[in-house]
Amino acid sequence: MLTILRPVSLRRASLRRARLRPAPQTGSALALAALLAAALGPAPLRADDGGPERPPGLIVLEERPSQKGLRVLGLHSPKPDPTSPGLVRVSLWVQQGTNASVRIDTVRCSTTAPMRLTSEGERWLLRELNPGGAITTANRVDHLVWWAVCHPELAGRDPATLQGVARQLGYSGTLRETEQLLPGRGR
Numbered sequence: 001m002l003t004i005l006r007p008v009s010l011r012r013a014s015l016r017r018a019r020l021r022p023a024p025q026t027g028s029a030l031a032l033a034a035l036l037a038a039a040l041g042p043a044p045l046r047a048d049d050g051g052p053e054r055p056p057g058l059i060v061l062e063e064r065p066s067q068k069g070l071r072v073l074g075l076h077s078p079k080p081d082p083t084s085p086g087l088v089r090v091s092l093w094v095q096q097g098t099n100a101s102v103r104i105d106t107v108r109c110s111t112t113a114p115m116r117l118t119s120e121g122e123r124w125l126l127r128e129l130n131p132g133g134a135i136t137t138a139n140r141v142d143h144l145v146w147w148a149v150c151h152p153e154l155a156g157r158d159p160a161t162l163q164g165v166a167r168q169l170g171y172s173g174t175l176r177e178t179e180q181l182l183p184g185r186g187r
Helices: 012-017 027-040 140-150 163-168
Strands: 059-066 069-080 087-096 099-108 115-120 123-128 178-182
Antiparallel strands (some): 087 099, 099 115
16 A cells, blocks of 8 residues: 655644654555655745745745745746847746735846836836946845846845956946836736
């Protein structure tokens, strides 16, 4: 008889009360269980605080506590924009406590005109960026997203520490940052 155990998320309090015993396995049952586990893939990602299920391949850019619970910013599924060469579309995951939203951002990785197009509610925001320039609370998320999309090996690093890297990659660090509010409904 084959017993398949599904991954279960247990909170610390319930770990003290639970007594889990492994199911007895025979050689062929163990091989079949390993084959099924490999075919089914990893268990869904969940935040430690019981937050929503995270999408596969999520790259966490920032995780920090807030008054509403854990705040997580991440991205997944970057794809070249099919209508505009040089642009990349990416799904941005924003989790606040047990609530999460996903929106589609567009990023341009150019050394001369880097930018991020995003929506906040009913507003479209086009932000021209200056990789290697000053990082403030107003542009921090823009740079976190931009670096993760354009240079994935640097995803999650504090953009304020990447001035030297930006110069090595050909960014001047002297571009003017701007924000434009565009007409239309956000995504």
